[in-house]
Amino acid sequence: MRISSLAENIKIEKRISVTPEIAKKYISLGFNLSLPKNYGAHLGFSDDEYLKLGINLLDNEEEIIKNAEIIIQLGLPDDNKLSLFNENKILIGSLNTLLNKDKLENLKSKSINCFSLELLPRITRAQSMDILSSQANLAGYKAVIEAFKVYERAIPMMMTAAGTIPAAKVLVIGAGVAGLQAIATAKRMGAVVFATDVRMTSKEQVESLGGKFLTVEGSENLETESGYAKEASEDFKKKQEELLTETLKKIDIIICTALIPGREAPKIIKEEMFNNLQTWISNL
Numbered sequence: 001m002r003i004s005s006l007a008e009n010i011k012i013e014k015r016i017s018v019t020p021e022i023a024k025k026y027i028s029l030g031f032n033l034s035l036p037k038n039y040g041a042h043l044g045f046s047d048d049e050y051l052k053l054g055i056n057l058l059d060n061e062e063e064i065i066k067n068a069e070i071i072i073q074l075g076l077p078d079d080n081k082l083s084l085f086n087e088n089k090i091l092i093g094s095l096n097t098l099l100n101k102d103k104l105e106n107l108k109s110k111s112i113n114c115f116s117l118e119l120l121p122r123i124t125r126a127q128s129m130d131i132l133s134s135q136a137n138l139a140g141y142k143a144v145i146e147a148f149k150v151y152e153r154a155i156p157m158m159m160t161a162a163g164t165i166p167a168a169k170v171l172v173i174g175a176g177v178a179g180l181q182a183i184a185t186a187k188r189m190g191a192v193v194f195a196t197d198v199r200m201t202s203k204e205q206v207e208s209l210g211g212k213f214l215t216v217e218g219s220e221n222l223e224t225e226s227g228y229a230k231e232a233s234e235d236f237k238k239k240q241e242e243l244l245t246e247t248l249k250k251i252d253i254i255i256c257t258a259l260i261p262g263r264e265a266p267k268i269i270k271e272e273m274f275n276n277l278q279t280w281i282s283n284l
């Protein structure tokens, strides 16, 4: 079978689905693999690396699409590329089914088979394909690293003869896979970490990582039977906003990971709350 992958729109997606390590696995399974030239150059994977593995590197994406039976992507390719897909082609990726509903319906009507891996059930048997957990884990870690890079002060408490610098205070909103990794990473680097979630089962997990859990007063049970968050009531949202507005006065870094499956991420930090934070920082 012939597998291909097309260049991603690297303004919004820098990851690629076929690294040389992954390519090696496909080749050893007997697949024929084609990629566009410069496919992984922005990540430091040169064309030479792919050529040495016996992969065909092509200039023309139209040809790549035409020849492939399976196309593996991160995001959904743009409309021009999709218009070149013909019947029975298989597209595998993280296709953002919520935002791309119409485009995916259109592909379905053309008998193109799409697999969107973020919809894969997170059962033990499918764990090696659980892209949500592996990517959330990395995102939680990276969010902390990026935030600490722009934060101009010390992260751990620094006690010197000349005085003491307090530890950075981090607030993590949402304590699922990404949030818990963010808490663990920030703690390891010496920050004081606060976290909140609508699922009360996450309280124990936050505390076991050394975080301080902020419980929204009057919090109802907002967890589904499968362990995910439900949409919160207006009353709950108001209480959460009050708690966070107060908490933000002493916070240096906020990391938002809150999500409700199949919906747009809730906007928990409102502009006016952020203004408060700015005033506090500029008053220092």
Ligand SMILES: NC(=O)c1ccc[n+]([C@@H]2O[C@H](COP(=O)([O-])OP(=O)(O)OC[C@H]3O[C@@H](n4cnc5c(N)ncnc54)[C@H](O)[C@@H]3O)[C@@H](O)[C@H]2O)c1
Binding pocket: 122, 123, 124, 127, 130, 132, 133, 136, 173, 174, 175, 176, 177, 178, 179, 196, 197, 198, 199, 202, 227, 228, 229, 232, 257, 258, 259, 260, 261, 266, 268
């Ligand atoms: N069975 C498995 O293999 C498996 C794998 C990964 C995760 N899980 C479980 O799935 C659950 C969800 O994890 P996830 O990381 O995919 O979650 P997610 O990415 O869907 O959401 C992130 C977090 O945001 C929280 N959240 C939603 N709305 C919020 C709000 N208004 N305020 C604050 N927090 C809010 C959610 O409760 C969740 O903890 C967890 O219980 C996790 O342990 C199971």
